[in-house]
Amino acid sequence: MVKTHIVKFVGTSNFKMFSNHMATIVRLAAQQQQQQKRGMATLKAISIRLKSVKNIQKITQSMKMVSAAKYNRAERDLKQARPLGVGTKEFYEQAEIQAPPEDEKKLVIAITSDRGLCGAVHTGVSRNIRDALLADPKERENTKIICVGEKSRAILSRLFANNILFVASEVGRKPPTFNDAAKVANEILNSGYSFGSGRIVYNRFKSVVSYAVDQLPLFDKNAVVSAPKLSVYDSLDENVIQSYLEFSLASLLFYSMKEGACSEQSSRMTAMDNASKNAGEMIDKLTLTFNRTRQAVITRELIEIISGAAALD
Amino acid sequence: MSAWRQAGLNYINYSQIAARVVRQALKADLRSEALKRDEVNVKFTQWKDGKPASKYIVFILFYLVVL
């Protein structure tokens, strides 16, 4: 039964469906293995299961290879995108811009993607937002959420469906481009939602094996204009600040999407590596059981022959 | 005020158009790689009152009202 499942999944090569059922399959296989240890395991059943686990391993291995290649590209891209985000953030820090306390309207942007099977990348971002909103009912009322990627939508719409402003999907199949970020930024500007302050929640890539949930601040034009330290900045007019902030929003989004994509690929690589290792362990155990059972069958048949021959004497 | 802002565009739109034009003026061997950055993959679904607002529903309602 497990085998037919797998064949179906491989045959349709439907990635999403496969990812949803993957955990179930592995659990099922493990369960059956236990059951049959207790009862009489037939050679046929074991060999079928062995084959299915081998198939799973092949899939996870190839997924690991794919994400390794994608990760390399994402890391290269990230290096190019980093100054864009860091440079933009530096102005916010240097000018000591603070959210105006009287404007309670807030915006949270969750940067995830459409694809799973990559550890806790997406849940980390969603949990960060969930915790912040659940902790303060007032904040929950005044915050709008923008989900970039279906994964954060799936998690956040369960609790905060009323807070979602819009969802950006089709993220994650290809590396994000500046145009993607610009489109999202444009959509935010055109949504008509005016907010005092906001934040982008994303995964910051640290190394192949680690990433951490981080956030970037967002400010409205009023917050920037009313910042006390802005007076040290020379010859500013409203148009310049507006254009400046519009471009900053796009480049911050671009940077956080790149960080997110890189974390995701590295995390998927590790997840798939672990899955292949686990499958390998299972294959070893199954092979052992298979050989032992085969030996038992041979021994039993020998005993039958010998005792049969002995009875004839 | 710039003419483009009066026409309802913002600096992001400006930047996108400008970047596209610059990419088209690249030398041929660099252009094909750069044109990949023209791609936009994201799609948007607006949400209202805790539900995704489907454009089809709006369409159907619109038709019902008109007809």
Added chain:
Amino acid sequence: MATIARNLRPYLRYIRNQRRTYADAATVSNEMKFTFAGANQVFYDQRVIKQVDVPSFSGSFGILPKHVPTLAVLKPGVVTVYEEDGSVKKVFVSSGTVTINENNSVQILAEEAHPLENLDGSAAREVLSKAQQQLSSATTEQDKAEAAIAVEVAEALVQALS
């Protein structure tokens, strides 16, 4: 007495360290920390340079170390960087932002930035004529504005390359 001295030692060291960092910061701030990146390529990442000229909507201007803090929005045109060793680099930028902070750090962030030698003059002229055609055939206010931007950028390209 000895115990008092031992107890005080970490604090003294702390004070001394602090003074040293202040001195370091003072020397750094005389130089410009220059970052110049496009979404496609990074040119300078916190490097020290002599001067940079940028085209902006509020007019083209040169930035030297200790420039007064300001913000500006880039206009399509050529950014000229004068490096420490005297060499000059010219990069065409499509659009983006210029930030000069109080701590003497300068950031130029662009959407597309390409060295002039990577651009093709004839392609730029072709783009210009196409954009001009589009401008003349545009009907709605928005189409006109979009075509006008394209013409503006293409003109800047042709001018930079001729």
